Amino acid sequence: MNPFRPPSLSLRFVPVWRRNFLVWRKLAIPSLLGNLADPMIYMLGFGYGLGSLLPEVGGLPYITFIAAGAVCFSTMNAATFEALYSAFSRMQVQRTWDAILNAPMALDDLVLAELVWAASKAALSGAAILAVAAALGLVASPLALWLLPLVFLTGLAFAALGLIVTALAPSYDFFMYYFTLFVTPMTLLSGVFFPVEQLPVALQALSAALPLSHAVRLARPLFSDEVPQGAWLHVAVLVAYAVAAFWLALGLARRRLLK
Amino acid sequence: METLSVVDLRKSYGDVAVLAGLTFALRPGECYGLLGPNGAGKTTTLRCALGLTAPDAGTIRLAGRPVPERAREARRRVGIVPQMDNLDPDFTVAENLLVYGRYFGLADAAVSARIPQLLEFAGLAGRANAKINTLSGGMKRRLTLARALVNDPDLLFLDEPTTGLDPQARHLIWERLKQLLQQGKTVLLTTHFMDEAERLCHRLAIMDKGRFIAEGSPREVIAAHIEPEVIEVYGEPGESSAAEWAKAEAGQFATRVEITGETAFCYLTESRPLLRHLADRHGLRYLHRPANLEDVFLKLTGRDLRD
Structure with missing residues (x-):
């Protein structure tokens, strides 16, 4: 059978999601701290430190500008770490996937569970940064609540991309390539820390193809009580990344595990 | 009751024929052994039978369903003890059983009600809340056996269940397997311990290089070949x-x-x-x-x- 046949989705993923949730619940506090510390430090450090030197960035106080970026950045990071390191542990090191595949579960159910789980954890991270930003008075209106579905969708896109890497990884070391070659450059090209318009034109074109850019373009207006321009296009790009990457990740996982 | 039947099973990886035409069937209530040196194809046979590896040719039926087409449903009736322990290290003993039961679509209440009995059977009574990393190798194997019984399967697959255990732990596993056979379960066992096969198996096959080179009851095989x-x-x-x-x-x-x-x-x-x-x-x-x-x-x- 062709490993890249379409995914077959069902609600059977729920028990596997619950398994991951139960593990997370036992370690929730260090896990949340780990997810939050980095983006929080960037947001507060750059926002207030650098922000005090800058008049306005993209028409906003720098702390407000970067808060929207930090929500997306935090979501991306949390989804990526979960889909890489944690999923790889379950697949390769602890052999949790083997145990689950011995039950009446298909690999499709299992990879879908990993996708939704990593997106859930990512959404929680994004939402926590949003809550901190709101507490600091950086959120203009309840329109910002649209960020909650946005961070979940962003989490799906980055979890799916991460699962591709996991399905290909021979060991943990392999993930370094993904961070160095993809995640870090994308963070700098996607308008998290400074407006994309500051980039040379060629890089702006590259930026327009990156999923994080689209998440940031949706998040930033929502912070300032504005409906994002071309919202559906940005949503469509994130959905397309999530679907295509999930399909590819599942195909690679089938090829790796069901041989 | 349909158990497992395999006809002319073939599987190659590259030029290497791992399974070169296997045919066998389990009779209900028997313990059937697959014996062979490392690399003989025992684990590949089990993986094919469970639908985790697609064979190149051959027909497999497991618990009344064609495999791999309907393997996922067939696995509802099967319990599996894998070669390598893959218990969830973050969970307690009882949580391992509860979470595994959910994969079968079992309600928490139904699994919880069975846990004391499963732990009793596994010699782990009173250990429900123990962490996995506090268990000995033998206890982990017994918990894996208990986990394989969480869905009350008709058919059990055990892949080298006693490898690495001390004699006390091995004997306890053997006793439990005999009890399960008495309850009417059908067992497929791979091992390279011949004393284990001689003690437990009603019938067995010796395989090498993907082929059966002898099949029958332990006495028959001994009488026929030596x-x-x-x-x-x-x-x-x-x-x-x-x-x-x-x-x-x-x-x-x-x-x-x-x-x-x-x-x-x-x-x-x-x-x-x-x-x-x-x-x-x-x-x-x-x-x-x-x-x-x-x-x-x-x-x-x-x-x-x-x-």
């Missing part, structure tokens, strides 16, 4: 060499002689002449015993190391 008695002869250090003795003299007493290092294995139907001969030989020790499955196994698969 002389009934064995005398192992060892030289005493510095006195005499069993190998030299065997080359010069063993042939007149034994049907077949195998020499490995400083041990001569003499296979024979009539042991008295050789025993009388050995009684007068100083410097040679010997062990007289009935032939067993290990002798058959070594005869059929050779004494070379398989790594």
Whole structure:
């Protein structure tokens, strides 16, 4: 059978999601701290430190500008770490996937569970940064609540991309390539820390193809009580990344595990 | 009740034929053993039977369903003890069972109600809240067995269930498997411990290089493939060499002689002449015993190391 046949989705993923949730619940506090510390430090450090030197960035106080970026950045990071390191542990090191595949579960159910789980954890991270930003008075209106579905969708896109890497990884070391070659450059090209318009034109074109850019373009207006321009296009790009990457990740996982 | 039947199963990886046409079927309520050296194809056979590896050719039916097409549903009726422990290290003993039950679509209340009984069976009563990393190797194996029973399966697959266990732990696993057979469960067991197979299996197949080279009850296989008695002869250090003795003299007493290092294995139907001969030989020790499955196994698969 062709490993890249379409995914077959069902609600059977729920028990596997619950398994991951139960593990997370036992370690929730260090896990949340780990997810939050980095983006929080960037947001507060750059926002207030650098922000005090800058008049306005993209028409906003720098702390407000970067808060929207930090929500997306935090979501991306949390989804990526979960889909890489944690999923790889379950697949390769602890052999949790083997145990689950011995039950009446298909690999499709299992990879879908990993996708939704990593997106859930990512959404929680994004939402926590949003809550901190709101507490600091950086959120203009309840329109910002649209960020909650946005961070979940962003989490799906980055979890799916991460699962591709996991399905290909021979060991943990392999993930370094993904961070160095993809995640870090994308963070700098996607308008998290400074407006994309500051980039040379060629890089702006590259930026327009990156999923994080689209998440940031949706998040930033929502912070300032504005409906994002071309919202559906940005949503469509994130959905397309999530679907295509999930399909590819599942195909690679089938090829790796069901041989 | 349909168990497992396999017809002309074939699987190759590249140019290597891992399974070269296997045909067998489990009878309800029996323990069927797959024996073979490392790399013989035992685990691949199990993976194919469970629908985790798609064969190149052949027909498989598991619990009344075609595999791999409807393998996922067929696995509802099967319990599996894998070769390598894959218990959830972050969970307690009871949580491992509860979470595994959910994969079968079982309600938490239904699994919780069964947990005391499963732990009792596994000799883990009172350990429900223990962490996995506090369990010994034998306890982990028994918990894995309990986990395989969480769905009350008709059919159990055990892939080398006692590898790495001490004798006490092995005997306890054997006792539990016998109880499960008494309850009417059907068991498919892979092992490379011949004493284990001889004790537990109603029927077994010895496989090598993806083929069955013998099949039947342990007694039948022994009777069909080897002389009934064995005398192992060892030289005493510095006195005499069993190998030299065997080359010069063993042939007149034994049907077949195998020499490995400083041990001569003499296979024979009539042991008295050789025993009388050995009684007068100083410097040679010997062990007289009935032939067993290990002798058959070594005869059929050779004494070379398989790594």
